[in-house]
Amino acid sequence: MKQMIELLNKEAMSAxxxxxxxxxxxxxxxxxxxxxxxxxxxxxxxxxxxxxKAPIMIANDVVAILEKxxxxxxxxxxxxxxxNLKLDKxxxxxxxxxxxxxxxxxxxxxxxxxxxMIDYGGxxxxxxxxxxxxxxxxxGESVKRIGRFMGHKVIGDVHLGDWGLQMGLIITEVxxxxxxxxxxxxxxxxxxxxxxxxxxxxLEEIYPCASGKSKEDAAYKEEALEATAKLQNGDPGYRALxxxxxxxxxxxxxxxYGNLNVEFDLWKKESDxxxxxxxxxxxxKRAGFAYEDxxxxxxxxxxETDTKEIPPCIILKSDGAALYTTTDLxxxxxxxxxxxxxxxxxxxxKRQDMHFTQVFRCARKTGLVNExxxxxxxxxxxxxxxxxxxxxxxxxxVMRLERLIADINEEMYRKIMENHEADPKEARExxxxxxxxxxxxxxxxxxxxxxxxxxxxxxxxxxxxxxxYILYTIVRIKSILSKYQANGGILENTRICAAANDSEKSLxxxxxxxxxxxxxxxxxxxxxxxxSYIYDxxxxxNRFYHETKILSEENEEQKASWIALLxxxxxxxxxxxxxxxxxxxxxx
RNA sequence: GCAUCUGUAGCUCAGGGGAUAGAGCAGCGGUUUCCGGUACCGCGUGUCGGGGGUUCGAAUCCCUCCAGAUGCGCCA
Numbered sequence: 001m002k003q004m005i006e007l008l009n010k011e012a013m014s015a016x017x018x019x020x021x022x023x024x025x026x027x028x029x030x031x032x033x034x035x036x037x038x039x040x041x042x043x044x045x046x047x048x049x050x051x052x053k054a055p056i057m058i059a060n061d062v063v064a065i066l067e068k069x070x071x072x073x074x075x076x077x078x079x080x081x082x083x084n085l086k087l088d089k090x091x092x093x094x095x096x097x098x099x100x101x102x103x104x105x106x107x108x109x110x111x112x113x114x115x116x117m118i119d120y121g122g123x124x125x126x127x128x129x130x131x132x133x134x135x136x137x138x139x140g141e142s143v144k145r146i147g148r149f150m151g152h153k154v155i156g157d158v159h160l161g162d163w164g165l166q167m168g169l170i171i172t173e174v175x176x177x178x179x180x181x182x183x184x185x186x187x188x189x190x191x192x193x194x195x196x197x198x199x200x201x202x203l204e205e206i207y208p209c210a211s212g213k214s215k216e217d218a219a220y221k222e223e224a225l226e227a228t229a230k231l232q233n234g235d236p237g238y239r240a241l242x243x244x245x246x247x248x249x250x251x252x253x254x255x256x257y258g259n260l261n262v263e264f265d266l267w268k269k270e271s272d273x274x275x276x277x278x279x280x281x282x283x284x285k286r287a288g289f290a291y292e293d294x295x296x297x298x299x300x301x302x303x304e305t306d307t308k309e310i311p312p313c314i315i316l317k318s319d320g321a322a323l324y325t326t327t328d329l330x331x332x333x334x335x336x337x338x339x340x341x342x343x344x345x346x347x348x349x350k351r352q353d354m355h356f357t358q359v360f361r362c363a364r365k366t367g368l369v370n371e372x373x374x375x376x377x378x379x380x381x382x383x384x385x386x387x388x389x390x391x392x393x394x395x396x397x398v399m400r401l402e403r404l405i406a407d408i409n410e411e412m413y414r415k416i417m418e419n420h421e422a423d424p425k426e427a428r429e430x431x432x433x434x435x436x437x438x439x440x441x442x443x444x445x446x447x448x449x450x451x452x453x454x455x456x457x458x459x460x461x462x463x464x465x466x467x468x469y470i471l472y473t474i475v476r477i478k479s480i481l482s483k484y485q486a487n488g489g490i491l492e493n494t495r496i497c498a499a500a501n502d503s504e505k506s507l508x509x510x511x512x513x514x515x516x517x518x519x520x521x522x523x524x525x526x527x528x529x530x531x532s533y534i535y536d537x538x539x540x541x542n543r544f545y546h547e548t549k550i551l552s553e554e555n556e557e558q559k560a561s562w563i564a565l566l567x568x569x570x571x572x573x574x575x576x577x578x579x580x581x582x583x584x585x586x587x588x
Numbered sequence: 589g590c591a592u593c594u595g596u597a598g599c600u601c602a603g604g605g606g607a608u609a610g611a612g613c614a615g616c617g618g619u620u621u622c623c624g625g626u627a628c629c630g631c632g633u634g635u636c637g638g639g640g641g642u643u644c645g646a647a648u649c650c651c652u653c654c655a656g657a658u659g660c661g662c663c664a
Contacts, residue, residue, distance in 0.1 A: 033607060042606055048644075055644090080644085082607065124664090161664075296662050308591045308660085317662045324664050353592070354659055381593090382657085419626065446601075449593080451657070453600065462626040464612040465601085472626060480623050532602065535611085542627060551623045588626085 001106050003519075004095055004512035005030075008085070011069045012041050012062070019061040021047050026062070028085065030513070037076075037084030038509055044081035055081025089498035092508050096496045099511070100568050105575060106515045109151030116154045117335055118144050120347040121257070121264065124161035125249045126170055128204050129256050129401040131391050131454075132349075135380045138443045140347040141262045141581045142527040143378070149579055150522050155339060156264045158253075162246060163270040163327065166207065168228030171241055172220065173210035174198065175227075183237035192237070196244035200252040203245065232274070259405060261436060261581050273330035277322055280330055280368075281315060289366045290315055301361035310354075313362040328359045332368050332375075343374040345525065350379025350449060378525055381451035383443075391454050408435040411460055416588065430585045435460070437467030437582045444580055445531035465535050470577060473538040474584040476545070477570045483551060484563050494564035497557065503544040507565070510540040514572050518579070527580060534576045541569050 005028060012026030025043030032040070044059035051058065059077035066075045066083070074086035099106040120140025122133055140156065147154040174197065175184050181197055182188045198206065214221040231238040250267060257263070281297070284290035289299045295318030302310055315326055335341055346356055356377040363369050385391045393399045413431035416422055422430075442459030446452040462468045485491065499505035517533035520526070550566070553559040574584060 032603095032609095036607080040607090045606070045644080078607080080607085164664080166664095294661075298661075306591095310591095311661050314662050319662085321662090323662070325662095327664095350593080351658060352664090355664090379593095415626085420624095450601090451594085455600070458600070458613070461613085466612085468626080472624085476624060476627085483623065528602085532611090539611095543629090545623085546619090546628045549623070587624095 001098055001102055001108065003106065003515045004509075005516055007095075008039055008071060011071050012043070012066065012083075015062045015065040015069070016043060016047075018065050019058075021051065021058065021062070031084070034506070036078070037074075038087050038506075039085040041083040041085065042081075044077070044083060048081065059083050087505075087509065089505065092505070092512070093496050093498045095512060096508055096565070096568060099514075100496065100564065100571075104149075105572060106512075107149065107518050108515075114152050114342040115340060116147050116152050117339060117341040117344045118147075118154060118156050118347065119159050119344065120144075120156065121158040121262070122161075122348065123158055123253050124166065125269075126166065126203050126207050126245055129253065130398045131383060131401060131404055132398070133401060134404070134439075135383060135443060135448075136347050136349075137257060137260055137262045138440050138581065139378070139380055139448050139527065141260075142440075142444055142530075142579060143345065143347065143525055145579045145581060146518065146522050146527065146530075149518065149575075155266060155341070157266040157268050157335075158257075158264040159331065160250070160253075160267065160269040162242075163232075163274065165224060165228050166211075167231055167242060167245070168224040168226070169210035169214055170203070170206055170245060171227045171231065171238055172224040173206045173213070174241065181241075183241040185237065188237060192240040196248050197241075198244075198248065200248050203248055256402060260401075261440075261583075268331075268334075270327050270331070273327050273334050274322075276330040276333045277326055280333055281326075284315060284366055287366065294318065299362050299366065301358055301365060303361070310357065310361075313358040315362075325355065325359055325362075328355075329363060329368060332359075332363050336369060336373070341373065343376060345376045345378055347378045347380065350381055353377060353379050376525070378448060380448045383454045384451055386453060386455055388453065405435070405439070408439060408456060408460060411435070411456065412438065415460070415462075426587075430588050433583060433585045434468050434471055434588060437471050437577070437584075439467075440580055440582050441467030441470065441531060444527045445535075447526070447528050465531075467582065468588075470534055470538055470573065471584045471588060473541055474570060474573050474577075475586070475588050477541070477566050477573075478584075478586060480550060481563065481566060481570065487551075489560070489563065491563065491567055494560040494567065496564045496568070497561035500558065501547065503540075503547045504562075504565070507537075507540040507544045507569070510537050511565075511568060511572060513537075514576075518576075521579075530576050530579055534573055537569070537573065537576075 008028040009026065012028045013023045014026070016026040017023040025047050026041060027043060028039050028041045030039060031037045044062060045055045047053075047058050048055040056077060056079055059081045063075050063077045063083060066072065066085075069075075071088055071091050072085055073088040076084045078084055118140050120136045122136045123129060144154045144156045174181070178197060182190070182192060210224065214224055227238065231242055246269070281290065284299060285297075290297050292298075293312065296314050297316040298312040298314050300312045313325055314323065315329070317323055332344070335344060348356070360375040360377070363375065369375065383391045391399065409431050412435040413427060416427045416431055416434070417424070438459040442454065443452070445465060458464070459466060460468065462472055481491065499508055513533065517529055521529040548562065550559065550562045553562065577583060
């Protein structure tokens, strides 16, 4: 169904046209002066010059026509030429009834569903997730859900880092510790064990240990490089060991992402793209894109409009090895071949902007993607501590994601138990949900591209612009609805009627803005727009709630109308937080 | 050095050509015959980094300067 603002635009545009002015001038926006009106139209001022006429006169002409529209209860022209609009109450109620009946709450699914791949998460095999991985996971998950809600086919891919020296280092360290394992015996002919020779916690200790050694011990590093090469050349024992590393690691990653309500459709890995590299390189050479420069194989990607020198894209190092860029390009080939995406969105630290500029240009120039395939880089800013510097533990180290989440869960649990008596088991689960809302809302309510301060005290607060405040509002609505049902009320039999007071009307107007907020969040890949929308909505609801005694209302039709309004408010809020990637408990 | 991004209230952030620049937190003062007061209402605070320009109108667009973050060929 059409958005409210579109309907109003149509009214205003036709009024301008009927009054003899250009139709496009009739653009209606939400009022920025709620004391004066609900919606406004500024077209008369823009028209003044064109028609050499005082704006107020133009506004008067338009108002004369607009007054007849059933959409408005009040239309006035104000100096110097504003047109102030107030919505008709019945028209508004009618719209909300339609919205409630619409399965997508007024948001029209796209007529042209596209396949969108989202590359997010940024996890590496055998390395624990840390706070640096938080933003990509949270933002990516939300972008994915928003795209799906709009009716697109969205594929989330974690794109694991599983290739390169890190793997060689781990294999080398395992070899030093357990040299008798069959993986290191070239003569071994039997079946390799199905059980991994290490647990996830051992694995997480092995990598930093090996990495440390390689920095001090040249021979050790040499060994790791050899192991890397051997793995990449397909040594069966090394491959078998590598598979163990992958399995152990992926199981652990799935658990951790699961705790964040983050789910990937694909668990593709850098190694999956390797088979595409040789042909890709050959083709780039053959077509004349790639040439040798200072020993390396490069592709020029300069463009005339550049304001600075963009270095060429290096395809192969001077020693012939592939690098990050190479793998990313090969991954594009694989994605195009297997999934035919119309768009690929990369949700990565904004410091990698230059890298992706190179990859995208190179992919386009060498024809790896179709002309109309969109490649989008959504760079996010750094998560800082209260001191404004990158978030660290108290000891100054990198904080593991698991620890961060556990700490916040604990804090939430403490708050819940402190505030009222609760069953410890239920309180644990509630704490988990509220903590997740705190973390995700805290992150998503900031613009992705900016650095932001991760302030645990602020995010976990039940007051202000926070996740817990949103959840609290939802829980409160649920509580009233269930009381209504407990007293014999039937939710399905309720019907929204015209607003009885101002706070109810502004809640209703706020509800009509849902579709616009979602569409904008989708078009701008900006989940924070949803946050600010639901924060305003929660405020509107709470204001209305305080002025209106709902359950004790004697007029049954009026009571049912309010219940219907509450139900719609709950649905809009819950749909919205689902798009942000968290959910609300029944009680808290 | 060059480039990109950022600069809005004491703090954390919205707003991105229109009417008096907004929220939250922090501070102060109210609201309870209570459907969850973890709420709601009110009060104060601004050279929108500085300066120039475009426009009937600029926090918003353009130029310039200042400050900070980040990035600048064989790491990922």
